[in-house]
Amino acid sequence: xxxxxxxxxxxxxxxxxxxxxxxxxxxxxxxxxxxxxxxxxxxxxxxxxxxxxxxxxxxxxxxxxxxxxxxxxxxxxxxxxxxxxxxxxxxxxxxxxxxxxxxxxxxxxxxxxxxxxxxxxxxxxxxxxxxxxxxxxxxxxxxxxxxxxxxxxxxxxxxxxxxxxxxxxxxxxxxxxxxxxxxxxxxxxxxxxxxxxxxxxxxxxxxxxxxxxxxxxxxxxxxxxxxxxxxxxxxxxxxxxxxxxxxxxxxxxxxxxxxxxxxxxxxxxxxxxxxxxxxxxxxxxxxx
Amino acid sequence: xxxxxxxxxxxxxxxxxxxxxxxxxxxxxxxxxxxxxxxxxxxxxxxxxxxxxxxxxxxxxxxxxxxxxxxxxxxxxxxxxxxxxxxxxxxxxxxxxxxxxxxxxxxxxxxxxxxxxxxxxxxxxxxxxxxxxxxxxx
Numbered sequence: 001x002x003x004x005x006x007x008x009x010x011x012x013x014x015x016x017x018x019x020x021x022x023x024x025x026x027x028x029x030x031x032x033x034x035x036x037x038x039x040x041x042x043x044x045x046x047x048x049x050x051x052x053x054x055x056x057x058x059x060x061x062x063x064x065x066x067x068x069x070x071x072x073x074x075x076x077x078x079x080x081x082x083x084x085x086x087x088x089x090x091x092x093x094x095x096x097x098x099x100x101x102x103x104x105x106x107x108x109x110x111x112x113x114x115x116x117x118x119x120x121x122x123x124x125x126x127x128x129x130x131x132x133x134x135x136x137x138x139x140x141x142x143x144x145x146x147x148x149x150x151x152x153x154x155x156x157x158x159x160x161x162x163x164x165x166x167x168x169x170x171x172x173x174x175x176x177x178x179x180x181x182x183x184x185x186x187x188x189x190x191x192x193x194x195x196x197x198x199x200x201x202x203x204x205x206x207x208x209x210x211x212x213x214x215x216x217x218x219x220x221x222x223x224x225x226x227x228x229x230x231x232x233x234x235x236x237x238x239x240x241x242x243x244x245x246x247x248x249x250x251x252x253x254x255x256x257x258x259x260x261x262x263x264x265x266x267x268x269x270x271x272x273x274x275x276x277x278x279x280x281x282x283x284x285x286x287x288x
Numbered sequence: 289x290x291x292x293x294x295x296x297x298x299x300x301x302x303x304x305x306x307x308x309x310x311x312x313x314x315x316x317x318x319x320x321x322x323x324x325x326x327x328x329x330x331x332x333x334x335x336x337x338x339x340x341x342x343x344x345x346x347x348x349x350x351x352x353x354x355x356x357x358x359x360x361x362x363x364x365x366x367x368x369x370x371x372x373x374x375x376x377x378x379x380x381x382x383x384x385x386x387x388x389x390x391x392x393x394x395x396x397x398x399x400x401x402x403x404x405x406x407x408x409x410x411x412x413x414x415x416x417x418x419x420x421x422x423x424x425x426x
Contacts, residue, residue: 183425195308196355197334226313226426228324236326241316259400263317270400
């Protein structure tokens with residue numbers, strides 16, 4: 001089992017993609033109603049798009065047989081115009097094309113007739129591509145294209161621009177991670193003026209930065225922090241125990257930073273989130 | 289322009305501030321619930337002035353305005369001033385009528401240590417019920 005991908009879409013959803021073909025665990029309020037799974041020898045890809053935000057681009061996640069995971073989004077693709085292989089299904093079309101500028105691409109047309117193109121760097125020999133069968137799928141009924149191209153040979157052109165965090169497998173088992181993800185999903189439910197002080201909805205960027213920060217400083221036994229929304233759309237992570245007050249603030253302005261106080265000695269620190277990781281780990285070890 | 293301190297507001301005046309449930313944290317060092325320092329980030333921090341409410345013989349609960357699911361803490365005007373904050377009466381009509389509205393403002397960026405003193409010094413006036421589990425977790 002390799003790392004898994006905690007990712008954001010252009011909407012305010014998070015999805016925890018598992019290593020099992022066809023399985024997507026939505027986190028947040030919008031279900032992922034469409035997905036396609038292409039299986040090959042020891043590998044598969046998933047195309048995920050949240051149904052309630054139909055303008056969002058699909059994302060392809062490729063897991064190789066060694067468990068490593070990659071993804072690619074459609075931002076990297078321009079016109080595909082050469083060497084087209086076309087197939088039509090009952091519900092939408094899947095096209096495999098060769099882009100004269102960018103190499104092989106896959107185009108997906110959804111039920112609304114919109115197309116999304118996905119760049120595929122390999123395999124170079126399109127005769128190996130066998131993704132002619134298409135199906136309509138729902139979250140509860142993911143589908144599989146048997147006999148598809150051996151995508152374990154594919155390379156992914158680039159990573160998308162979405163904030164994305166790789167979550168190590170062992171972290172997924174920890175209590176603090178489960179609690180943090182559940183809490184962040186709650187925060188995404190907060191709308192405009194959630195605090196009565198003109199509070200803004202929580203920004204995905206700040207939430208994911210907070211998760212990334214926790215991944216750097218937490219050990220499996222570290223107590224879960226309190227995760228508090230801020231009026232400007234930021235997130236604050238807090239511990240108040242063991243004689244320590246620790247707060248990490250994730251916002252857009254210069255408020256972003258780290259604060260702690262050791263209550264016995266009265267010593268305080270207020271500064272950057274970067275460069276303080278070792279000291280913070282040492283402090284957090286005191287409250288395990 | 290930030291309001292200037294209003295000396296007509298006595299030092300002993302309580303300054304009420306609403307607390308959304310999402311900004312309540314469990315402080316195990318203090319052994320109690322308290323508002324997060326995140327409640328005190330606003331440069332111009334809205335409060336409701338006790339002395340103005342008294343002039344209109346208002347009930348404490350009315351300081352919540354339309355947010356009756358929120359809780360309420362108070363700080364003392366003298367404490368705010370000791371933290372280099374101005375306390376001013378700023379009656380408001382938006383987003384709702386609050387003739388006892390006031391502002392607490394000081395540094396453009398209120399240092400985190402100062403926010404913490406606000407958070408730990410504040411006293412519950414309308415507190416979460418017994419058994420309340422802060423949604424913030426921790």
